[in-house]
Amino acid sequence: MKQINVLTFGAITEITGSKSFLMNGIDSTQHLVDLLEEKYPRLKTVQYAIAVNKEVIQQNTMLDNDATVAILPPFSGG
Amino acid sequence: MENTKPKNIFMQGAISSPFIADSIQKHSIKTNIGAHSIFLGQVRNDVIDGKHVEAIEYSTYEEMALEQMHKIREAIFEKYQLTCMHVYHSLGKVNAGEICLFVFTSAPHRKEAIDACEETVERIKAQLPVWGKELFQDESYQWKENK
Numbered sequence: 196m197k198q199i200n201v202l203t204f205g206a207i208t209e210i211t212g213s214k215s216f217l218m219n220g221i222d223s224t225q226h227l228v229d230l231l232e233e234k235y236p237r238l239k240t241v242q243y244a245i246a247v248n249k250e251v252i253q254q255n256t257m258l259d260n261d262a263t264v265a266i267l268p269p270f271s272g273g
Numbered sequence: 274m275e276n277t278k279p280k281n282i283f284m285q286g287a288i289s290s291p292f293i294a295d296s297i298q299k300h301s302i303k304t305n306i307g308a309h310s311i312f313l314g315q316v317r318n319d320v321i322d323g324k325h326v327e328a329i330e331y332s333t334y335e336e337m338a339l340e341q342m343h344k345i346r347e348a349i350f351e352k353y354q355l356t357c358m359h360v361y362h363s364l365g366k367v368n369a370g371e372i373c374l375f376v377f378t379s380a381p382h383r384k385e386a387i388d389a390c391e392e393t394v395e396r397i398k399a400q401l402p403v404w405g406k407e408l409f410q411d412e413s414y415q416w417k418e419n420k
Binding site: 202204205206246249265267268269270271272273 | 314331332333334336337340362373374394397398399400401402403404405406416417418419
């Protein structure tokens with residue numbers, strides 16, 4: 196079964212309670228978003244971007260086994 | 274650019290004035306430099322709802338930030354004739370009044386140095402996965418928003 200690594204940062208970590216965790220059987224980023232928003236409804240109220248293997252994606256993206264998906268709140272560096 | 278491995282731009286805590294002065298000093302040996310442009314980002318003692326920002330705590334998705342910074346660096350070198358560029362960003366806690374970002378561009382001529390510095394700063398603030406947590410005196414906090 197496919198396994199992916201999920202990373203969270205900033206305000207997103209506060210919502211999910213964990214900086215990193217594994218998930219099984221996730222095919223795509225949309226699938227991941229649907230599952231996470233259902234499990235953590237507060238996610239629906241905040242802005243975030245998704246990066247797959249360190250690249251921000253603009254649309255639904257299929258996920259390979261062992262992909263790393265990061266849930267990124269709005270950047271505020273500098 | 275020969276260097277393909279992403280440079281580390283992060284340092285723990287504030288960026289000190291001696292460090293900045295030392296960086297400038299190190300470039301006096303490069304005789305084709307005619308201009309340096311330097312940007313320093315300082316933690317502002319903002320007042321939000323009557324509370325003062327005492328410090329900002331920075332965190333990052335480090336692997337991704339270094340790759341992104343490498344791409345920014347390449348794009349800037351492609352666009353401007355620069356001799357070099359150095360970027361340093363603080364991680365962890367930086368108190369109000371201290372420096373958290375240091376961007377330093379050098380070129381034979383001033384226009385390139387100035388324009389490249391400005392564009393680099395804007396790209397860093399828009400594109401690097403770095404987050405600032407604004408810490409208030411009463412130990413509450415809020416996540417910073419870049420404008």
